[in-house]
Amino acid sequence: MYTLIDGKNIAAQMRLQIKRGVDAYRQKYNREIGLAVVMAGDNPASQVYVRNKIKACEEVGINSANYCYPEIISQTELEKHIKNLVADDGYDGILVQLPLPAHINATEVLKLIPAEKDVDGFSAENIGKLCAGEESIVACTPNGVMKMLEHCNINVAGKRAVVVGRSNIVGKPMAMLLLNASATVTVCHSKTENLREECLNADILVAAIGKAKFITADMVKKGAIVIDVGMNRDENGKLCGDVDFENVKEKCSFITPVPGGVGPMTITMLMYNTLQAAVLRR
Numbered sequence: 318m319y320t321l322i323d324g325k326n327i328a329a330q331m332r333l334q335i336k337r338g339v340d341a342y343r344q345k346y347n348r349e350i351g352l353a354v355v356m357a358g359d360n361p362a363s364q365v366y367v368r369n370k371i372k373a374c375e376e377v378g379i380n381s382a383n384y385c386y387p388e389i390i391s392q393t394e395l396e397k398h399i400k401n402l403v404a405d406d407g408y409d410g411i412l413v414q415l416p417l418p419a420h421i422n423a424t425e426v427l428k429l430i431p432a433e434k435d436v437d438g439f440s441a442e443n444i445g446k447l448c449a450g451e452e453s454i455v456a457c458t459p460n461g462v463m464k465m466l467e468h469c470n471i472n473v474a475g476k477r478a479v480v481v482g483r484s485n486i487v488g489k490p491m492a493m494l495l496l497n498a499s500a501t502v503t504v505c506h507s508k509t510e511n512l513r514e515e516c517l518n519a520d521i522l523v524a525a526i527g528k529a530k531f532i533t534a535d536m537v538k539k540g541a542i543v544i545d546v547g548m549n550r551d552e553n554g555k556l557c558g559d560v561d562f563e564n565v566k567e568k569c570s571f572i573t574p575v576p577g578g579v580g581p582m583t584i585t586m587l588m589y590n591t592l593q594a595a596v597l598r599r
């Protein structure tokens with residue numbers, strides 16, 4: 318028997334708490350919390366994510382502004398806009414939706430966002446603090462995974478955690494959070510030899526690969542906790558994760574579904590981070 322980790326439900330509970338935090342902030346400082354969401358180009362997935370981020374802001378009472386620039390915007394022009402947003406006292410957080418158009422140097426754009434307004438937790442300062450175990454703004458998806466584990470009373474300390482995927486957005490910060498919580502952490506990636514054996518060691522398996530149903534039942538230890546960060550389309554065009562859910566679930570003690578697992582937590586953690594950024598600024 319496995320327990321389904323209901324991200325949608327956990328996210329809804331957290332959003333109520335965040336809304337209370339936002340209301341308390343408004344009372345205390347007599348001002349609104351503001352988030353600027355920047356997009357360039359018309360990537361359809363980004364459009365959906367941005368729309369959902371704006372909707373979540375409305376739900377918790379954060380002022381949001383959505384800046385959409387054309388695909389052909391120049392590096393200089395985009396940087397000029399970002400600098401203006403950084404200087405705007407009304408914005409506590411600035412989020413640049415990735416990917417940016419191919420001709421834009423995203424690293425240089427992101428560098429313009431100071432750590433205190435970096436609600437994605439992508440800045441060198443926030444990543445450095447995470448590595449040092451200091452309080453920082455942490456990337457939304459891995460931070461959301463930790464909240465899900467906490468919510469399910471899963472004690473990470475001493476457990477073998479295997480993270481599959483080493484992206485800057487998910488895999489690397491995920492590994493660091495698990496390590497900070499005293500798990501024994503292995504990070505696997507496309508060059509890992511004997512991936513199946515590595516995964517079979519996992520008490521906690523985090524799949525952040527970006528390939529539909531990549532983690533199969535033969536890669537999962539009986540009783541494992543499986544967290545699926547993937548968001549893909551299967552051969553029939555149906556939304557699915559990086560885990561072959563139907564075949565893996567019976568081996569698990571806990572598993573997240575897709576959709577309704579990690580996804581709703583990611584946007585909720587953006588609200589959490591924006592509130593945190595606003596509070597840290599005061």
Ligand code: GUN
Nearest residue numbers: 412413414415416437457
């Ligand atoms: N694109 C995909 N995931 C993310 C994310 O977490 N933050 C930003 N800014 N862009 C993304």
